[in-house]
Amino acid sequence: MKLTNRAIEALSGPAPGASAKSKEVSDSEVTGLRIICSAGTARRKFFYFHYTIHGQRKKAKIGEFPAIGIQEARQQALEWRAAVDRGVDPMDQRDRVRQMPTVSQYATDEYLPYAKQHKVSWDMDESKLRLHILPKFGPRRLCDISTRDVQMYIAQIKASRSPATANRHLALLSKMFKMAITWERIDRNPCVGVAKFREPQGRTETLSSEDLQKMLKAMESEPNIQAVAALKLLLLTGTRREEALQARWDDIDLDKALWFLPKTKNGKTRHVMLNMEAVSLLRSHVRLPGVPWVFPGRDPARPLNNPRKAFTRILNAAGLPYLRVHSLRHLFASFAVSSGVSLFQVQHLLGHASPSTTQRYAHLANDVLRQASASVSSIFTKAKPGDDGKMAA
Missing domain, CATH: 3.30.160.390 (Integrase, DNA-binding domain)
Structure with a gap:
């Protein structure tokens, strides 16, 4: 019926x-x-x-x-x-x-174990999940997250933080759902169709020679010797924070002035050329017997966790504005470009996989290029005939 x-x-x-x-x-x-x-x-x-x-x-x-x-x-x-x-x-x-897991169950039991094996920056994923994503979506089933949910979430992150941070959260969510599809947990990725926010040009912090002098002077009074040494190495090599904090003595050859990085952000290995100041810093740095880390933490079995607090004290003592620890990498690049080093060379010094990443420092090369152009102008001026028809002296 x-x-x-x-x-x-x-x-x-x-x-x-x-x-x-x-x-x-x-x-x-x-x-x-x-x-x-x-x-x-x-x-x-x-x-x-x-x-x-x-x-x-x-x-x-x-x-x-x-x-x-x-x-x-x-x-x-x-x-x-x-x-x-x-x-x-x-x-x-x-x-x-x-049988569908909640977002919290999936993140803890499946995604993070995968990330620990395949991503150098897995701890950044763990931090985003613990502090932001799981408080928002944790109790909900994985299949119940909609595209609108994702769009609203990253809009909130953008409003409270920045477009770049919101894009990093979107990338993490997209990766999580993509892996869930691969593992046959869900059939669709709710992040598909969610547009990234336009990011402002990357920051390229610079310091004057006077400000650098103040920073180095303040470092002399900082009690955390390990943190000071790590910060100085970051400034002298332009390496990433975790690359420096995870440094092992076995990977450093001071006689050849070479530092081997077994694992970088892009998953590749590379060698860092140590300048004279970096070699001198490492030679004078105390090596603890039986400890592999160049910069051990309070527990010598582990490396130094984060020199952020020490860096903040140093900046305050020097009367300098807030800088991120990552800013030391930008300062290294800025000093190099301003000294006449080409962007191609800076790309390899920083270990950038793409030259487009190094382009943020292009404007710093203007003075160097202007000097190069001025040298051509000088030659041209000397070659011009004078009013009497003779070449300029």
Whole structure:
């Protein structure tokens, strides 16, 4: 019969004394949709979807009437019918959803273990998840995160922090959902179609020679000797913070002035050319017996965690504005370019995989280029004939 909510309300179970325990009525509108009315005074009624797949006859429970009405039952039955036509078993789909982990479970049990094995910067992912993403999405099922949810989230990050930070959060979410698809957890990535924010040109902090002098003077009074040495090495080599903090004595050859980095941000190895000041710094730095780290922490079994607090004290003592520890890398590049080093050479000094990353320092080369142009101008001026027809002296 054509089922309606009113008709279903009027349905009764088997007559008293009948052998049947329930009465089943098929819907004439949607093939496979049935309502089952139980015997007894309760007369509970449930929607089921009957189907055949791979030669097997099955049925899937939709829900109880009247909590679920006929229109909602038909919609669910039609969705399952479409799945059957595609060769997908609705029961498998339902079981998959029931077993779907929450974002918190997925991040902790699956994504982070993967990131620790494949990403040098996995700790940055862990920090974003712990401080921001999991408080927002943690209890929700992985399959329930929508594109709108992602868009609203990164908009909040942009408003409270910066476009660049919001883009890093979007990249992490996209990677997490991409891996979830690979591991057959979900079928779609809700980050697809979410546009990145336009980022301002990268910061290229510079210091005058006077400010650098103040910073070095303040370092002499800083009690954290390990942190001071690490900060000086960052400034002298332009390496990344973690590259310096994870430095081992076995990877440094002071006689050849070479420092081997076994693992960089892009996953490759590289050698850092140590200048005279860097070699002198490392030669004078105390090496603890049996400790592999160049800059050990309070527990010598571990490297120094973060020189941020010491750097803040140094900047305050020197009367200098706030700088990130990462700013020391930019200062190294700025000093190099301002001294006439080409952008190509700076790219290799910093270990940039792409020359486009080094282009942020292009404007600092203007004075050097102007001097080079002036030298050509000088030659041209000398070559010009004077009013008397003779060459300039």
